[in-house]
Structures are given as structure tokens and as C-alpha cells.
Amino acid sequence: MTLRIAVTGWTGQVVCAMLERVPVGVEVIALRRPDLDLAVPKTVAPALRSARPDVIVNTAAYTAVDQAESEPELAMRVNGEAAGEAARAAAALGIPMIQLSTDYVFDGTLDRPYREDDATGPISAYGASKLAGERAVAAATGNHAILRTAWIYSPFGKNFVKTMLRLAETRDEVGVVADQAGCPTSALDIADAIFTVARNLTARADDADLRGVFHMSAAGEAVWADVAEAIFAERERHGGAPVRVRRIATADYPTPARRPANSRLDCSKLALAHEVRLPEWQSSLRPCVARLLEDQAKDQR
Numbered sequence: 001m002t003l004r005i006a007v008t009g010w011t012g013q014v015v016c017a018m019l020e021r022v023p024v025g026v027e028v029i030a031l032r033r034p035d036l037d038l039a040v041p042k043t044v045a046p047a048l049r050s051a052r053p054d055v056i057v058n059t060a061a062y063t064a065v066d067q068a069e070s071e072p073e074l075a076m077r078v079n080g081e082a083a084g085e086a087a088r089a090a091a092a093l094g095i096p097m098i099q100l101s102t103d104y105v106f107d108g109t110l111d112r113p114y115r116e117d118d119a120t121g122p123i124s125a126y127g128a129s130k131l132a133g134e135r136a137v138a139a140a141t142g143n144h145a146i147l148r149t150a151w152i153y154s155p156f157g158k159n160f161v162k163t164m165l166r167l168a169e170t171r172d173e174v175g176v177v178a179d180q181a182g183c184p185t186s187a188l189d190i191a192d193a194i195f196t197v198a199r200n201l202t203a204r205a206d207d208a209d210l211r212g213v214f215h216m217s218a219a220g221e222a223v224w225a226d227v228a229e230a231i232f233a234e235r236e237r238h239g240g241a242p243v244r245v246r247r248i249a250t251a252d253y254p255t256p257a258r259r260p261a262n263s264r265l266d267c268s269k270l271a272l273a274h275e276v277r278l279p280e281w282q283s284s285l286r287p288c289v290a291r292l293l294e295d296q297a298k299d300q301r
């Protein structure tokens with residue numbers, strides 16, 4: 001029996017990674033605008049229903065963290081209200097719902113990696129809207145797994161790794177913040193994990209341990225400056241010119257949105273319940289950088 005997974009989004013990092021990594025016995029149905037438009041929440045349930053899914057995965061979101069500060073209502077509708085609509089559709093269909101969420105639901109003041117039951121306290125409009133999404137999902141159905149991940153990068157969409165490789169084309173030094181700690185997480189690893197969680201949820205419909213909030217980032221930890229250094233080192237290994245990282249403070253890189261100083265996530269609950277452990281961040285980052293450089297070289301030929 002094929003497991004049909006309806007996924008929201010089209011060009012997003014996680015949805016592209018899922019489409020690339022579909023395991024045997026699974027079908028991924030990606031849903032996009034205008035059929036499914038999270039900014040128009042009434043489109044959500046009909047679009048999901050028409051996919052006849054066994055599981056719903058809500059990856060689509062308003063992810064422009066700085067821009068969200070100037071359009072918080074739209075962020076709230078897309079990330080909050082529409083997530084609730086997707087979960088209500090899952091409840092009506094009697095199927096599990098997987099919701100992607102973020103480290104940005106925390107204020108970042110804790111001095112250890114965050115656990116699932118630590119107090120949330122978003123300090124950005126994006127973070128607040130994603131927390132609203134978590135609450136809307138939990139209110140709509142108990143049959144959910146909310147996966148909080150962080151610092152996603154991949155060969156797809158927009159992300160920090162691509163930004164650094166672009167800057168490296170024209171610069172020999174980049175200033176990068178060294179006082180925000182977290183863990184860069186590959187969308188491809190996230191995709192693999194989502195398939196495992198989806199199978200677990202459908203196979204063990206009554207297991208409460210599989211349901212609720214889970215933290216899911218790569219193993220290890222880093223500050224953004226470490227990530228930039230690792231990207232430039234890999235680029236250099238592939239023949240690129242050296243790029244220095246100037247380690248700066250958040251105060252020296254002003255942005256519209258505030259970001260948590262500590263974004264580290266303790267992922268032991270996911271390992272225990274779902275037996276999912278993501279690889280060390282360095283081991284997934286290197287092949288991603290290599291692939292992006294190959295793509296770049298192909299484009300230049």
C-alpha cells in the first residue's frame with residue numbers, strides 16, 4: 001500500500017527535499033498556489049482533501065523573517081491561521097498532521113539547549129506567527145507531530161549557504177555574527193526524518209508518545225560565523241579563493257527582526273520516541289556546498 005503524503009509548498013527547501021528523497025512505497029503530492037494558498041485559508045482544506053492523503057505535512061510558510069516585521073498580519077494568517085486550517089482538514093480526514101516549526105519560537109535567553117517543554121517567548125513577528133501555528137494545530141487535532149527545526153539550508157530555495165557562496169564571488173572577507181548559537185540543518189536530512197515520522201504516525205495510530213512537539217535539528221552546535229567558515233573552507237577545497245570570516249556581534253549586523261541568541265535544540269525526545277537522529281551538521285553541509293559549487297560550474301559552462 002502506497003503512503004500518500006500531501007505536502008504544502010512547491011519551491012520551498014523542505015518540499016523540494018521531500019520530492020527528491022521520496023522512499024519506495026511513498027507518494028508525495030505537493031500543493032501550491034493558487035489551488036492551495038495559505039494567505040487565503042479557505043483554500044486549504046479543499047486542496048488537501050482533493051489530494052486524498054494518508055498524512056498531511058505543512059512545510060509551506062511565510063519565512064521572510066525581516067519582512068514579517070512589516071507585515072505581521074500576513075505572516076500570522078499564513079503561519080498561524082492556515083496551519084490551523086490544515087490541521088482541521090487532517091482531523092476531518094482522520095489522518096495525522098506534521099507541522100514544521102522553528103527555534104524562533106524561543107527568546108534565546110536560556111543557557112542550555114531548549115527542550116520541548118521549555119517556555120516559548122518569540123521575539124520576532126515570524127516567531128510569534130509560527131507559535132500561533134503550533135497552537136492552532138494542537139487545538140485542531142491531537143493526532144499531530146510538531147517538528148521544530150532550525151537554520152535550514154539545502155541546494156534549493158533561499159538559504160544562508162547560498163548567500164555565503166554568492167558573497168564569496170565578490171569578497172575576500174565577510175562579517176558574520178558570532179553570538180547566535182544554533183545548528184544548521186539540511187533540508188534533505190529533514191525530509192528523510194519526516195518520512196520516518198509519517199510512517200510511525202500512520203503505523204501506530206494510538207501511540208501518544210509519537211505525538212506532540214519534537215525538536216529536530218542536526219547534531220552538534222555552531223554560531224553563524226562557524227557555519228560561514230565551514231562553507232568557505234569547503235569552497236576553498238574545491239579550488240575557490242580564500243574568504244575570511246570577520247566574527248562580529250549581532251549589534252554590528254542590524255536587522256529589522258530580533259533573533260534568539262541561543263537557538264540550540266535538545267533533540268533527545270525525537271530520538272527516543274521516533275528513533276530519528278539527524279547527522280552532525282558538518283557532514284551534511286559539505287556535500288551541499290559541493291553540490292551548489294557543481295551547479296554553479298555547470299551554469300558557467
Ligand SMILES: NC(=O)C1=CN([C@@H]2O[C@H](COP(=O)(O)OP(=O)(O)OC[C@H]3O[C@@H](n4cnc5c(N)ncnc54)[C@H](OP(=O)(O)O)[C@@H]3O)[C@@H](O)[C@H]2O)C=CC1
Nearest residue numbers: 009010011012013014037038039060061063149151152157
Ligand atoms: N528556513 C529555515 O531556516 C527554517 C524554516 N522552518 C520552517 O520549516 C518550514 C519549511 O521551511 P523552508 O522549506 O525553508 O521554506 P521556504 O522559505 O524554502 O519555502 C516556503 C514555502 O512556502 C510556500 N508558501 C509561502 N507562502 C505561501 C502561501 N501563501 N500559500 C502557499 N504556499 C506558500 C512557498 O511556496 P512557493 O514554492 O509557491 O513559493 C514555499 O514552497 C517552514 O514551515 C518554516 O517556517 C523552521 C526552521 C528553520
Ligand SMILES: Cc1cn([C@H]2C[C@H](O)[C@@H](COP(=O)(O)OP(=O)(O)O[C@H]3O[C@@H](C)C(=O)[C@@H](O)[C@H]3O)O2)c(=O)[nH]c1=O
Nearest residue numbers: 063065102103150151152160163175176177224253259
Ligand atoms: C547575510 C549575512 C547574515 N548574517 C547573519 C544574520 C542572521 O543573524 C544570521 C542568519 O541569516 P539569515 O538571513 O539566514 O537568518 P534567518 O532568515 O533569520 O534564518 C532563520 O530563518 C527562519 C525561517 C527560521 O526558522 C530560523 O530557524 C532561521 O533559519 O546571519 C551575518 O552576520 N552576515 C551576513 O553577511
Ligand SMILES: [Mg+2]
Nearest residue numbers: 063064065159
Ligand atoms: Mg532568511
